[in-house]
Amino acid sequence: MSARAISLVRHDGDACVVALNGEHDLSSVDELIAVLEQATSARGMVVDLSATSFIDSAVLGALIASHRTAEASGRRWALVVGKGSGAAVRRILELTGLDAVMPVYAGLGDALAASLPSQSGLPT
Amino acid sequence: MSARAISLVRHDGDACVVALNGEHDLSSVDELIAVLEQATSARGMVVDLSATSFIDSAVLGALIASHRTAEASGRRWALVVGKGSGAAVRRILELTGLDAVMPVYAGLGDALAASLPSQSGLPT
Amino acid sequence: MNDEQVQLELTVASKAENIPLVRHAVAGFLDGHELPEELASDVLLAVTEACTNVVQHAYRGSSSGEIEISAEYIRSELTIAVRDRGLGFAPRVDSPGLGLGLPVIAALTHNVEIRPIPPSGTEVVMTFSLDP
Amino acid sequence: MNDEQVQLELTVASKAENIPLVRHAVAGFLDGHELPEELASDVLLAVTEACTNVVQHAYRGSSSGEIEISAEYIRSELTIAVRDRGLGFAPRVDSPGLGLGLPVIAALTHNVEIRPIPPSGTEVVMTFSLDP
Ligand SMILES: Nc1ncnc2c1ncn2[C@@H]1O[C@H](COP(=O)(O)OP(=O)(O)O)[C@@H](O)[C@H]1O
Ligand SMILES: Nc1ncnc2c1ncn2[C@@H]1O[C@H](COP(=O)(O)OP(=O)(O)O)[C@@H](O)[C@H]1O
Numbered sequence: 001m002s003a004r005a006i007s008l009v010r011h012d013g014d015a016c017v018v019a020l021n022g023e024h025d026l027s028s029v030d031e032l033i034a035v036l037e038q039a040t041s042a043r044g045m046v047v048d049l050s051a052t053s054f055i056d057s058a059v060l061g062a063l064i065a066s067h068r069t070a071e072a073s074g075r076r077w078a079l080v081v082g083k084g085s086g087a088a089v090r091r092i093l094e095l096t097g098l099d100a101v102m103p104v105y106a107g108l109g110d111a112l113a114a115s116l117p118s119q120s121g122l123p124t
Numbered sequence: 125m126s127a128r129a130i131s132l133v134r135h136d137g138d139a140c141v142v143a144l145n146g147e148h149d150l151s152s153v154d155e156l157i158a159v160l161e162q163a164t165s166a167r168g169m170v171v172d173l174s175a176t177s178f179i180d181s182a183v184l185g186a187l188i189a190s191h192r193t194a195e196a197s198g199r200r201w202a203l204v205v206g207k208g209s210g211a212a213v214r215r216i217l218e219l220t221g222l223d224a225v226m227p228v229y230a231g232l233g234d235a236l237a238a239s240l241p242s243q244s245g246l247p248t
Numbered sequence: 249m250n251d252e253q254v255q256l257e258l259t260v261a262s263k264a265e266n267i268p269l270v271r272h273a274v275a276g277f278l279d280g281h282e283l284p285e286e287l288a289s290d291v292l293l294a295v296t297e298a299c300t301n302v303v304q305h306a307y308r309g310s311s312s313g314e315i316e317i318s319a320e321y322i323r324s325e326l327t328i329a330v331r332d333r334g335l336g337f338a339p340r341v342d343s344p345g346l347g348l349g350l351p352v353i354a355a356l357t358h359n360v361e362i363r364p365i366p367p368s369g370t371e372v373v374m375t376f377s378l379d380p
Numbered sequence: 381m382n383d384e385q386v387q388l389e390l391t392v393a394s395k396a397e398n399i400p401l402v403r404h405a406v407a408g409f410l411d412g413h414e415l416p417e418e419l420a421s422d423v424l425l426a427v428t429e430a431c432t433n434v435v436q437h438a439y440r441g442s443s444s445g446e447i448e449i450s451a452e453y454i455r456s457e458l459t460i461a462v463r464d465r466g467l468g469f470a471p472r473v474d475s476p477g478l479g480l481g482l483p484v485i486a487a488l489t490h491n492v493e494i495r496p497i498p499p500s501g502t503e504v505v506m507t508f509s510l511d512p
Contacts, residue, residue, distance in 0.1 A: 023403070026432045027396040054403075056428045057339075057480035064341060064478065087421035095487050096339050096480065147271070150300045151264040178271075180296045181348035181471075188346065188473060211289035219355050220348065220471050339483035347479025351471035354482075354494040354502075363491040370486075 004028060006035050013116045015076075016042040017108065023054035023086075029062050036066040043075060044115030048108055050082030055089050060096065067102045076115040078103045128152060130159050137240045139200075140166040141232065147178035147210075153186050160190040167199060168239030172232055174206030179213050184220065191226045202227045202235040254280070256319040262307055262332065267299050270317055274328070277319055283326075283378070291326065291376055294356045297349045298330035298372045304344060306334025306370065325358075326376040333369040337362060386412070388451040394439055394464065399431050402449055406460070409451055415458075415510070423458065423508055426488045429481045430462035430504045436476060438466025438502060457490075458508045465501040469494060 004022035011017060016039035024032060039045045047063060049055070063079070070077035081089060081104055093099055105111035128146035135141060140163035148156060163169045171187060173179070187203070194201035205213060205228055217223055229235035256277040260266040274295050278288045299315055307313035316331040354360050359375040388409040392398040406427050410420045431447055439445035448463040486492050491507040 023400060025396075025399050025403075025428055026435060027399050029396075054424070054428075056425060056432060057478065057484050058432055060480065061478045087418055088425045091418075091421060091425060091488075092484065095484060096341050098341060101341060147268060149264075149267050149271075149296055150303060151267050153264075178292070178296075180293060180300060181346065181352050182300055184348065185346045211286055212293045215286075215289060215293060215356075216352065219352060220473050222473060225473060337483065337486040339480045339487060341478065341480070343479070346473065347475070348471045348473070350482050350486075351469065354469040355471060357495075359493060359495040361491060361493045362486040363489075 006032055008035050008039055010042065011112060011116075014043040015112055015116045016045045017048055017112070018045065019048040019050075020052040020055070020059075022052070024052065024059045025054070025056045026058040029058045032059065033062050033065075036062060040066070040069055040073075040075065044077070044112075045070060045075065046078045046080060046108065046111045046115050048080040048111070049089055050080050050084045050108065052084075052089050053086035055092060057092065057096075060092055060098070064098070064101075078105055078111040078115050080105050080108050080111045082106055130156055132159050132163055134166065135236060138167040139236055139240050140169045141172055141236070142169065143172040143174075144176040144179070144183075146176070148176065148183045149178070149180045150182040153182045156183065157186050157189075160186060164190070164193060164197075164199065168201070168236075169194060169199065170202045170204060170232065170235040170239050172204040172235070173213055174204050174208045174232065176208075176213050177210035179216060181216065181220075184216055184222070188222070188225075200239040202229055202239050204229050204232050204235045206230055254321050256317070258317040259314050260317075262303050262313045262315045262334075264300075264303050266315070267296060267303065270299050270315065271296050274317070274319060278326075281321065287376065287378070290356045291328065294353050294374050294376075295328055295330065297353050298328075298374065301349050301372070302330065302332040302334070305338075305340065306332035308335060310334075321378075324378045326378060327373060328376075329371055329373045331365060331369060331371045333365070336364055336368055337370045386453050388449070390449045391446050392449075394435050394445045394447050394466075396432075396435050398447070399428060399435065402431050402447065403428050406449070406451060410458075413453065419508065419510070422488045423460065426485050426506050426508075427460055427462065429485050430460075430506065432477075433481050433504070434462065434464040434466070434502075437470075437472065438464035440467060442466075453510075456510045458510060459505060460508075461503055461505045463497060463501060463503045465497070468496050468500055469502045 007019045009017045018039050067077045131143045133141045142163050191201045258273050271292050302315045319328040357374045358377040361373040363371050365371050390405050403424050434447045451460040489506045490509040493505040495503050497503050
């Protein structure tokens, strides 16, 4: 059915964006965990679900773990859930009340800005 | 029905024994957590379930947490499950396979000896 | 074994201190029947887990609520239902527990059903087989 | 709505890589009926969680096994069963997961039943109500 992909992009100011495309579940979670780990070297990171059609609790577990690791080391972490996010994505976030536990943005721009509040170290 | 109690006894060589008498569940778990915390100041600790008629997963959770805390700080921790332990006690330990995760002894003597392997700091 | 339908109905406030009370009431109910000791113990453990879930999860946020327990023998089966009128079944990433309650119930029962009750709340129906 | 009984039967090896396959097969089955999009999405999420549980828990230790999925419409209900022939339902203190699978299933379904199947294994039967 839908193709799936996990991409990692480094942005200026040392923020990483991990974008999930298509459907993700236990069969791709090891790859996801590896990519999330690479991203934690950055000052801030964003997980972009705006083109994610499906995630389940296995994927959610990986996101929660990544968020906790980032928090523990004082790094910024944000989630993007947009119009292109599938119904299952919205549903599982709603059911688990995860938007209360981690910062969720509707667009990548906002999430990036939040994950890097002080560009080049200069407070705004 | 059966009376319940939680007792804390300090033994020579700095081992603490926390004994649960009767039935324990969510209604006594806060007290149990508090007593387990007091006991963690000792070099070794034993949780004695040999007169425990009932425990559930809430109690088990407190025991697992106490065991983890002890392990993380290099302290010894052991469980006693004996003939006087109730059917539910044996059952929940068996179901969760907990005896594979933590040291379980049939008698307090053995558990105490294991929780303090080197009396007065002299290796045997 | 009794072929008639024998029932227990019990409603208590959803508080931790009432969990032993429920367990003892169910134990009393079981006493009237020739249940193997191990099976009776399994039933009491499963009922306790279901009540603990109500106290910990069903009425989050709202100040009060009740646990409704019913038990009945139908031929060679014992069915125990634990009901709440809470917010409905919902996963919690911030659960204070280790997530062992439901798996313990499922492991102890012959069958467990979880379903919402209108207008709100959850019913957990546990069935135990009395056939050896 | 179709009043006849329409069925899907599917057996795959219990491997993570087969989970999308199961989901897509069930999606195809649902496509033949006029299911609201949100409900179809809930069904696929619940089926995925049940299959994930089989892959992660049912065949611990033993090298291989299968996931059996059956789905059928009976009047205004959709029932999907996910079966394994594994070791049987058991709680795990060392679970790799967060314990969200069963609660997610229970929250998404109208009714969920968990029961052992002889001689060994577990059946998770999920019912979805098609009435609005
Ligand atoms: N009666 C209930 N009402 C609402 N949610 C419930 C209820 N019982 C269980 N739950 C949900 O199911 C989850 C799993 O329950 P359980 O397996 O007992 O683990 P734990 O209570 O340790 O979290 C709970 O964390 C909670 O989110
Ligand atoms: N098919 C199965 N066979 C055996 N045990 C199972 C099965 N499905 C679930 N379990 C048990 O139930 C527990 C709870 O499952 P779940 O709520 O999905 O959480 P998680 O998989 O994250 O641990 C698992 O940890 C496991 O012990």
